[in-house]
Amino acid sequence: FPLVRLSKMSFLTKTCRLSILLRRHPKRQSLLRPLSDNGGNTDVSRNPYYSKYAHKIKELEQRDPEEIKRRLAASSAGPPTPSPPASADVSSSSASEPRPEPRSKQPSYTKPKPLDPDTLLELRGKTSSELTEAWRKLHSDRDAVCAVLPSAVYERIHERALEFPVFLFPLPRENGYEFVLSQFLGDQCHMTPLAAYQRYASEAPPCLSLTFRTELGPERGVTLMSGEYDPALLGPAQAQCLVNQLQLYYGGSELKKKLLLWNFNREPLSFKHEELVREFERSLAGAGE
Numbered sequence: 442f443p444l445v446r447l448s449k450m451s452f453l454t455k456t457c458r459l460s461i462l463l464r465r466h467p468k469r470q471s472l473l474r475p476l477s478d479n480g481g482n483t484d485v486s487r488n489p490y491y492s493k494y495a496h497k498i499k500e501l502e503q504r505d506p507e508e509i510k511r512r513l514a515a516s517s518a519g520p521p522t523p524s525p526p527a528s529a530d531v532s533s534s535s536a537s538e539p540r541p542e543p544r545s546k547q548p549s550y551t552k553p554k555p556l557d558p559d560t561l562l563e564l565r566g567k568t569s570s571e572l573t574e575a576w577r578k579l580h581s582d583r584d585a586v587c588a589v590l591p592s593a594v595y596e597r598i599h600e601r602a603l604e605f606p607v608f609l610f611p612l613p614r615e616n617g618y619e620f621v622l623s624q625f626l627g628d629q630c631h632m633t634p635l636a637a638y639q640r641y642a643s644e645a646p647p648c649l650s651l652t653f654r655t656e657l658g659p660e661r662g663v664t665l666m667s668g669e670y671d672p673a674l675l676g677p678a679q680a681q682c683l684v685n686q687l688q689l690y691y692g693g694s695e696l697k698k699k700l701l702l703w704n705f706n707r708e709p710l711s712f713k714h715e716e717l718v719r720e721f722e723r724s725l726a727g728a729g730e
Contacts, residue, residue: 553629553652558666569663570716575666586649586680587667590692595653597663598691601629603700611717612679612687618718621648621683628653632683633673648674649683657692689724 556564560579567575573589580587592596602625610632611618620635630651637645642680651668656662668679690698697720 443539464533469588504618510527552627556656564657564665565660568660570663572657572663576667580667582671583669584677585667585669586677586684587665588684590600590653590664590666590688592658592662592664594688594692595655595658595666598653599628601691601702604705605691608690608705609714609717610683610690610704611714611721612682613721618721620717621712623683628655630687651684651687686721686724694697 503568540617555561564572564575569589576587576589585670608623610621610623612621621632622635622638623630623632629648630653632649633645633647649668649670653664654665654667656665666684668684670677670678675683689695690702698699704716
């Protein structure tokens with residue numbers, strides 16, 4: 442993944458337009474232009490397929506010279522832009538300038554598969570410390586992170602996620618920081634490297650997918666969190682780093698972090714990447730004291 446290199450803790454790269462979270466591709470429009478454009482007159486003979494259809498073009502020129510002029514003019518104008526159907530999802534907009542989802546419209550959500558009944562029964566009969574240990578053991582042989590959260594903490598995370606469903610987390614790398622985009626959908630949170638999202642949009646595979654399970658909430662007052670990560674993209678320490686940041690921003694009470702969530706979701710054009718890095722390093726320094 443491309444890294445955002447730092448020099449004296451400031452970014453040297455240009456920020457992307459966070460209102461759409463995708464870079465524009467200035468050369469993409471050239472794909473719609475005719476293969477040759479000389480002062481507004483298209484020279485068909487320079488088209489690489491000209492020789493294949495040359496005899497048909499000559500016949501058309503002799504039979505109806507005005508028709509070939511009309512066809513050339515239509516080719517120069519490029520294909521019309523089709524109007525999306527009324528039921529089309531906003532996320533399927535043109536890749537050159539995608540539009541963000543309206544706040545009132547949530548993406549489709551599939552509820553995660555519930556825990557196995559036998560596993561749930563076993564967890565119910567354990568003490569708090571045994572429950573935490575058993576939950577960790579269930580994930581010990583996977584590329585996963587897990588935690589047992591107080592229900593009150595998850596309620597705060599869930600409420601804040603409804604208000605600020607999308608955010609960006611800095612992930613320390615060897616030569617700088619990589620940004621990871623997070624998006625909440627129901628009781629799940631999917632995290633995707635920003636570089637991959639900029640290239641593939643909704644088709645980009647997540648590097649970490651978190652699920653919050655509330656089955657034990659009413660009787661035990663806890664929420665079970667688990668998340669599987671892609672080992673080709675993240676290590677266990679990096680996955681845990683992202684989870685820790687998510688809990689600080691969505692489950693904590695620091696005003697600065699709340700303001701950054703608000704800024705990113707409400708005023709994306711004024712959002713500054715370097716503020717995330719400063720806040721990350723400030724939190725890191727505070728944890729070490």
